[in-house]
Amino acid sequence: MTSGLNVNIAGVEFVNPIMTASGCCGYGEELTDFFPLSRLGALVTKTITIEPRLGHPPPRTAETASGMLNAIGLANVGVDRFISEKIPFLEKQKTRVIVNVGGKTIREYAEVAARLNDYGRVDMIELNLGCPNVSQGGMEFGTDPRMTERTVREVKKVFARPVIAKLTPNVTDITRIALAAEQGGADALSLINSVVGMTVDVDTWRPTLTFNRGGLTGPAIKPIALARVYAVYERCRLPLIGVGGISTYRDVLEFFLCGATAVQVGTALFVEPDAPLRIIKGLADYIKTKKIDHVSEMVGKVRKY
């Protein structure tokens, strides 16, 4: 008998469909203060780039109505230190590990992916094709279908395990990008990345963030994410991982019904670091009450008018 929560994405088994979202849990160390990472379907790390990055000067986060705006600027330890300092920690964690990868050029994406290919602990990689918070190598990869396709294709050449393309919502038609990623050989898609936004301090007339704009996340963007997941589900056959404003199991159900096979919890971790535990329990209770054998039965089953 199964829990009814286990999912399979591109041949990789996950104990449940709840993952952390990139940029919201570092490399996993801090979350172990709250629960063993084995409780998660997967841990998705912060974006790793070829060189270490400090990110933008603070302030680089701001609270907004039902969410937050951030322009951290891909602060990370770089792939070398990730391998030497973080992989040993991850080796000890009994969870799936998905490493999010970023770059300024297609070559950089491929270089990081090639380095990670040697470490079996990295079950999958997720390509950050739409970070709104860097001046170079941010959104152009995820807003141009040809760039998306080429980036995925080059990474697939050097990384032997499944590759997820993370899509930005900051485009006119996300389904075109989704299909391009599929064409490039992506094994799954995660969507959405943050929504470009801005806030201004009216006392100083300055933007709240030093990068001037940032990426909006949190409950505020959940309806945007759901609409994108649904649009892509209707046109693309790849498994979808929903992300954007999830903080309760009911949010997760909405993503399932709109076509997501799994989900990622991000900004909610900042407010309730143990949110994944509550969500997993809520899901288990829900399928039991509703007499649903397996969460996969709900995928894409929204009863559209």
Place this chain on the structure above:
Amino acid sequence: MTKLTCEDTFLIKRRDLKNNYFSYVFRPYSRAVRCKPGNFVHIRLASSDVYFRRAMSVASVNPDREEIEIIFKIFGRGTALLAGCRRHAPVNILGPLGNAFSFPRKNEKAIIVGGGVGFPPLLFLASEMIRKGYPPGDIEFFYGGRRSGEIVERVRIRRLGVNLRPVTDDGSYGRKGLVTEAVEDYVRKHAGERMRLYGCGPAAMLKAMDDLGMKYHLPGQLSLEAPMPCGIGVCLGCVVPLRKGGHARVCRDGPVFNIGEVLL
């Protein structure tokens, strides 16, 4: 038991300290016993339209009664909402978070310097030092504020037996001027004595303390404040630049830093 949890508790004692300052005591908080001076807790109201928690340094604890006290001042929306809480209001506490002050050595005088709403963790520090046997008379408690009304809890601080040295911008209570000027005068007058500085307050005060510590070669620690979305070290929103290069997270690597460590 995991190291940290988000714990539901209640506001059981609410004191209006005037001039927008409040003292709140929460109970039951099972982790009160783990709180050390310098630690903070991340507080969320049960229903509110602010999304993030609010970081509050611990002002005192009563582990036997599972009580924790914070003292705060209304600054923005979050603190205004908090100030509007009635007794018995449910709140959720994540913590204790951050690092703690290290106590002075036996032969060192403690020069404690609080500016405005920076004094609560120092009140906790002084109380804990005394509880551990440190002579109250060896604690100089400098406390700066704009005017008399902003030097709150003065009776309570005096009752500890420490030497309270109030300083106000307008001279309406204690010495007139900046608290760091008073500290520098003291340090100069007691040159040669072993002293350790402790500071928490506005950015300009911390900068002056940092300069002072380095100028007179005095060891010490400063507790920093920053808006903290997560408080646990994952969002990287609250970083400060380090003198040796790189960033430190105020929430996880701090909030207490050694003098000279951070580029203030």
